[in-house]
Each structure stands twice: as structure tokens, then as C-alpha cells.
Amino acid sequence: MKIACIGAGPAGLYFSILMKLRDPGTEITIFERNPAGVTHGWGVVFWDDLVADLRANDPVSANTILDASFCWIDQVVEVKGGSPARGGGTGYGIGRQTLLDILRRRATDLGVAIRYEHEITGPSQVPDADVVVAADGVGSHLRRLHEDTFEPHIEPGRNKYVWLGTSRVFEAFTFGLVPTEAGWIWFHAYGYSPTMSTFIVECSPQTWQGLGFDRMPGDESLRALEHLFADYLGGHRLLSQSGTEEPLPWLNFRNLTNRKWHAGNVVLLGDAAHTAHFSIGSGTRLAMQDAIALADSLHRTKSIPAALAAYESERQFAMLRPQREARLSAAWFENIARYATLDGPQLFALLLDRRSRLIPHVPPRLYYALHRAKRIPLVRMLYRWAAMGVEQVSGLPRRLLHS
Numbered sequence: 001m002k003i004a005c006i007g008a009g010p011a012g013l014y015f016s017i018l019m020k021l022r023d024p025g026t027e028i029t030i031f032e033r034n035p036a037g038v039t040h041g042w043g044v045v046f047w048d049d050l051v052a053d054l055r056a057n058d059p060v061s062a063n064t065i066l067d068a069s070f071c072w073i074d075q076v077v078e079v080k081g082g083s084p085a086r087g088g089g090t091g092y093g094i095g096r097q098t099l100l101d102i103l104r105r106r107a108t109d110l111g112v113a114i115r116y117e118h119e120i121t122g123p124s125q126v127p128d129a130d131v132v133v134a135a136d137g138v139g140s141h142l143r144r145l146h147e148d149t150f151e152p153h154i155e156p157g158r159n160k161y162v163w164l165g166t167s168r169v170f171e172a173f174t175f176g177l178v179p180t181e182a183g184w185i186w187f188h189a190y191g192y193s194p195t196m197s198t199f200i201v202e203c204s205p206q207t208w209q210g211l212g213f214d215r216m217p218g219d220e221s222l223r224a225l226e227h228l229f230a231d232y233l234g235g236h237r238l239l240s241q242s243g244t245e246e247p248l249p250w251l252n253f254r255n256l257t258n259r260k261w262h263a264g265n266v267v268l269l270g271d272a273a274h275t276a277h278f279s280i281g282s283g284t285r286l287a288m289q290d291a292i293a294l295a296d297s298l299h300r301t302k303s304i305p306a307a308l309a310a311y312e313s314e315r316q317f318a319m320l321r322p323q324r325e326a327r328l329s330a331a332w333f334e335n336i337a338r339y340a341t342l343d344g345p346q347l348f349a350l351l352l353d354r355r356s357r358l359i360p361h362v363p364p365r366l367y368y369a370l371h372r373a374k375r376i377p378l379v380r381m382l383y384r385w386a387a388m389g390v391e392q393v394s395g396l397p398r399r400l401l402h403s
């Protein structure tokens with residue numbers, strides 16, 4: 001089989017590795033627009049569920065990824081001026097570039113050809129292959145070429161965010177909230193190496209404009225953010241991948257779904273197929289799980305159309321819950337003013353439960369009282385219901401759920 005894969009992100013690289021492991025005779029070429037060693041973003045988090053999947057599918061890259069990961073311990077939320085509330089838990093962080101370097105080396109060792117600085121945008125550039133994998137991210141050109149079949153739906157999130165790095169190493173997953181005269185601004189931070197952390201800043205569009213970030217040069221914005229978050233940074237700088245003269249890359253998160261995931265021999269993978277808000281830290285895991293499912297399906301099913309249809313059905317179903325949770329989590333942060341004045345333990349409990357369907361509809365202090373009363377069976381049942389998705393409640397067959 002001959003496969004062309006567009007995009008050397010986690011999805012495209014991991015899929016190519018797994019295809020080569022399952023069927024070494026497969027001819028795979030990846031086309032990536034960036035030079036090798038260039039990517040966007042800083043570190044990403046993951047948990048033991050992804051580690052189990054990686055170990056089961058390719059122990060060689062799994063071990064290298066784990067060796068290069070940073071283990072963060074505990075979760076902390078702190079409102080400026082208050083004492084921090086702690087909630088336990090552990091997870092991993094890894095630099096995006098480190099992860100990609102590991103996957104690139106493994107893919108190349110297995111015989112995958114990677115053509116860097118090779119952008120595919122128009123129909124005439126799409127390589128001739130039995131299967132063309134669109135792993136070209138949320139802005140996928142390939143998806144746009146078959147928009148009539150895929151029927152993508154993109155909904156921009158309301159808040160502004162910017163993905164920064166810092167040399168302050170956050171040992172715990174930390175949320176810090178700061179009140180300003182223009183509204184709340186906050187960060188999500190975690191270590192991803194012994195020397196670096198991810199530092200994502202988020203706020204409402206009104207706060208963003210009110211603080212002047214819509215018109216400030218990049219360097220000035222970084223200094224303003226360092227000043228706002230000085231209590232948490234301990235004198236460390238904030239870093240952006242954009243040049244000092246350019247504005248900071250503030251964005252609105254793009255929530256993406258597609259009605260279909262394959263059109264002829266073109267199939268969507270990872271962020272090209274779906275996104276899940278960064279506040280649940282799952283996009284890379286979901287992209288790599290897509291890769292596992294697609295490689296399995298192509299290996300198991302002899303007919304390519306049947307393999308692509310089976311992959312689409314399996315992964316669309318698997319995405320229902322994370323995408324619902326991601327929407328609820330994003331909405332929690334969009335309504336943060338509702339929660340930010342709770343005391344530490346209350347705020348922490350609601351932050352951890354932000355994927356609940358109940359939270360938006362119940363006054364926050366009443367929700368906290370319910371949370372504390374979880375030992376009572378009726379309250380526990382309500383909780384379980386709030387945590388379940390329509391896919392679990394209805395028991396409907398998969399096809400009906402996304403028809």
C-alpha cells in the first residue's frame with residue numbers, strides 16, 4: 001500500500017510509525033510545510049491512559065517519550081492575595097518539539113520518508129497514493145479541498161488565549177487568577193522539562209481590550225503580563241515564539257467537528273478532524289489515539305473504503321465524550337467571574353468538576369454543598385448523571401448518534 005501523509009505533527013508521525021510496524025512493506029511519505037525542528041507551542045500534558053496506549057502500540061517510542069517527560073505532582077489554584085488550594089493528582093509534561101523529535105527519529109528508523117519544507121495546499125499538489133492522510137492540523141488545507149463531503153463546523157471560543165513559555169519550573173499544575181480593573185485574567189502552567197514550563201494566559205475579550213493587549217507590541221505585552229503575574233513567576237521571564245516586534249499570538253480557540261472524516265481516499269486525522277479545548281489537555285492524546293485506530297483499521301480490513309469507514313465510526317463515537325467535556329470546561333473558564341470569588345477549597349472543587357453538566361445551572365455555593373454531600377445516594381446519582389454523556393445515557397447505536 002502507498003500512503004501519503006500531510007503534516008508531521010504527533011498524529012501524522014505516530015500513524016506512520018504504527019503503519020510501518022504493522023505492515024513494514026507499506027510505502028509512506030510525510031509532507032511537512034515546516035523545516036525539521038520547527039513547531040508552534042511549548043509543552044503538553046498527558047496522563048497514564050496515554051502511556052498505556054503508547055506502551056501497547058510501540059514500547060520503543062513509549063519508553064523514549066517517558067524518559068524525556070517531566071512528572072508534575074499536585075494541582076494548585078490560587079487567587080491573587082489568597083492562599084493556594086491544593087487538589088492532588090499527578091501527570092506528565094513534554095516539550096512539543098521533544099515529542100516530535102522522538103517520533104521523527106523513530107519514523108525515519110522504520111523507513112518512513114519525511115519531506116520537510118513541502119507544503120500541500122492545492123489539489124494539483126496532493127500526492128498520488130492509495131490513502132492520503134490529512135494530518136495537517138486544525139487549519140487543514142486538505143479538509144478545505146473536500147469541504148462538501150466533510151462538512152466541517154468551526155465554532156470559535158469566546159476567550160482570548162496566548163500560549164507562552166517560562167523558565168520558572170512549575171512543579172505542580174498551577175492555575176493563578178488575578179483581578180484587574182478590566183476583569184479577571186489567569187494562567188494555566190505546568191513544568192514540561194527540568195528547566196521550562198508552559199504558561200497559557202487566558203481572559204475575556206473585554207479584559208484583553210481593556211488591558212490594551214489588542215494594540216500592544218509583543219515585547220510590551222510580555223512585560224505587562226510578567227508584571228500582572230509577578231507573584232507567581234519569581235522573577236522569571238515569559239517567552240513567546242513570535243519576534244519581539246510582532247504582536248503576541250493571541251487567539252480564540254477553534255472548536256472543530258466534521259460530519260464525515262473521509263472523502264474517497266482522503267482521511268482526516270487528529271486536529272484536522274476534531275479539536276478539544278486546551279483546558280482539558282487532551283488534543284495530542286486524542287490525535288495519537290486516532291493514529292492507533294486508523295493504523296489498526298487499515299491493517300485489519302483489506303478494503304480501503306471499509307477500513308476508512310470503520311475508523312470514522314470508531315473515532316467519531318470516541319470523540320463524543322471528550323468534546324462534550326471540553327465544551328463544558330471552556331464554558332467554565334468563559335464564566336470564571338461566577339467562580340473566582342469562592343474561597344480556595346470551593347473554587348478548587350468547582351474547577352476540578354468543570355466538566356459537569358450541572359455546574360452552569362446551579363448557584364456555585366449550592367453546587368459546592370452538593371459536592372460535599374456526595375455520600376448521600378440521591379446526590380451521588382445526580383452527580384453520575386451530570387458526568388455522563390448522551391452516548392451513555394441513551395444507549396443508542398453509534399450510527400444514530402452522529403447521523
Ligand SMILES: Cc1cc2nc3c(=O)[nH]c(=O)nc-3n(C[C@H](O)[C@H](O)[C@H](O)COP(=O)(O)OP(=O)(O)OC[C@H]3O[C@@H](n4cnc5c(N)ncnc54)[C@H](O)[C@@H]3O)c2cc1C
Pocket residue numbers: 006007008009010011012031032033034041043044045046118119120121135136137138140141162163200269270271272278281282283284285286287
Ligand atoms: C494552547 C494549547 C495548549 C495545548 N495543550 C495540550 C496539552 O497539554 N495536552 C494535549 O494533549 N494537547 C494539547 N493541545 C492540543 C495539541 O497541541 C493538538 O491537539 C495536537 O498538536 C494535534 O496534533 P496534530 O498532529 O493533529 O496537529 P498539529 O500538531 O497541528 O500538526 C499538524 C502539522 O501539519 C503541518 N501542516 C499544516 N498544514 C500543512 C500543509 N498544507 N502542508 C504540509 N504540512 C502542513 C503543520 O506544520 C504541523 O506540523 C494544546 C493546544 C493548544 C492550542
